[in-house]
Amino acid sequence: xxxxxxSPEALRLQEGESSSLNxxxxxxxxxxxxWYRQDPGKGPEFLFTLYSAGEEKEKxxxxxxxxxxxxxxxxxxxxxxxSATYLCxxxxxxxxSEKLVFGKGTKLTVNP
Amino acid sequence: xxxxxQSPKYLFRKEGQNVTLSCEQNLxxxxxxWYRQDPGQGLRLIYYSQIVNDFxxxxxxxxxxxxxxxxxxxxxxxxxxQKNPTAFYLCASSRDGDYEQYFGPGxxxxxx
Numbered sequence: 001x002x003x004x005x006x007s008p009e010a011l012r013l014q015e016g017e018s019s020s021l022n023x024x025x026x027x028x029x030x031x032x033x034x035w036y037r038q039d040p041g042k043g044p045e046f047l048f049t050l051y052s053a054g055e056e057k058e059k060x061x062x063x064x065x066x067x068x069x070x071x072x073x074x075x076x077x078x079x080x081x082x083s084a085t086y087l088c089x090x091x092x093x094x095x096x097s098e099k100l101v102f103g104k105g106t107k108l109t110v111n112p
Numbered sequence: 113x114x115x116x117x118q119s120p121k122y123l124f125r126k127e128g129q130n131v132t133l134s135c136e137q138n139l140x141x142x143x144x145x146w147y148r149q150d151p152g153q154g155l156r157l158i159y160y161s162q163i164v165n166d167f168x169x170x171x172x173x174x175x176x177x178x179x180x181x182x183x184x185x186x187x188x189x190x191x192x193x194q195k196n197p198t199a200f201y202l203c204a205s206s207r208d209g210d211y212e213q214y215f216g217p218g219x220x221x222x223x224x
Contacts, residue, residue, distance in 0.1 A: 004154070034212055043116075043202050043215035044155075087155070098143065098162060098209040099170070102154035 002027045002092045006103035013078055013110050021073040021086055021106045029093030033071050034100065035064050036087040044087055078110045114139050116216035118203050123221045125197075133188045133219045135203035144186035145204040145213060148172065155202065161186055162209055190221065197223045 005024045013019055025033065032051055036044035048057045050066040057064050061082065063074040073086055085107045089100040116137045125131045137144065146158040157170030161180040175194025180186050186205075190197045200220050204213040 031210070032212075036215075041218070041220075043118075043204075043218045046212050046214055049212050089155075098145070098160050098168075099157060100155075100213065102156075104152065104154050 002090060002094065002099075002101040004088055004090055004101050004103035006086075006088050006106050008106060009104070010107045011109070013075075013108070015079055015110055015112050016077050018074070018076045018078070020075070021108070023071040023073070023088030023103060024069060025071070025088075025090045026069075027090045027092035027101075030090060031093055032091040033066055034089045034091070035071070035073055036089070038085045038087055038105070040085075047086075075108070078108075080110045080112050083108055083110045116203060116205055116214060118201075118216040118219050120219060121217065123219055125221070125223050127223055128192045129223075130189055130191050131197075131221065131223075133190065133201055133203075133221070135186045135188065135216060136184055137186075137203075137205045137216075138184060139205055139214065140183070141205035141214075142183070142208050143206045143213075144180065145206075146170075146176070146178065146186070146188045147202040147204065149200040149202055149218075158188065158201075190223075197221060 003026045007022045035047040038044040048064040053068045065072045085105040087105045089102040119134045143162045145160040147155040159178045161167035177189045203216040206213045
């Protein structure tokens with residue numbers, strides 16, 4: 001069964017203090033790892049898709065990386081507006097290509 | 113503006129009543145999905161549809177029903193058979209099952 005574990009559950013940073021969020025996964029044949037940002041009471045916002053180990057993608061202060069067992073979301077010099085819950089999901093080869101398995105998320109708070 | 117709309121944003125119902133949640137997209141996406149989000153849990157797939165007039169059960173389909181009569185619309189009915197219907201419901205769509213999913217703003221359903 002495909003599984004996703006995100007750590008830490010919650011993270012508090014000071015503005016400008018860089019850090020990383022972790023997404024560990026077990027999947028039968030990775031067909032994509034997805035990062036989303038979710039603000040309270042809203043739907044998740046798509047950030048990145050990674051397909052193979054060694055792949056990296058960047059957007060503003062965010063950089064996502066992928067290995068064969070985990071993905072990291074690096075946040076460089078965060079600002080208070082980066083505060084949100086970050087979700088990781090994987091799509092494997094079992095159960096059809098439609099199924100995404102989500103982690104429980106990391107709640108990031110950036111203090112000014 | 114292209115996107116996914118869900119209505120209403122908040123919905124209150126009495127136990128024993130069926131309720132239908134609306135989801136519309138103008139992204140010309142073939143695939144549509146319904147998820148449920150509960151505090152402290154990852155998103156869980158209820159139903160999905162990859163093409164008009166066809167849909168499949170997800171991991172937690174019991175007590176729910178859907179229809180896909182138009183490409184743009186994928187309504188979800190929460191029936192009285194659903195044991196714990198109070199939750200945040202999210203609709204998503206994608207170009208097809210292999211691509212990233214985009215989410216709507218969500219409907220918070222409270223059943224008392």
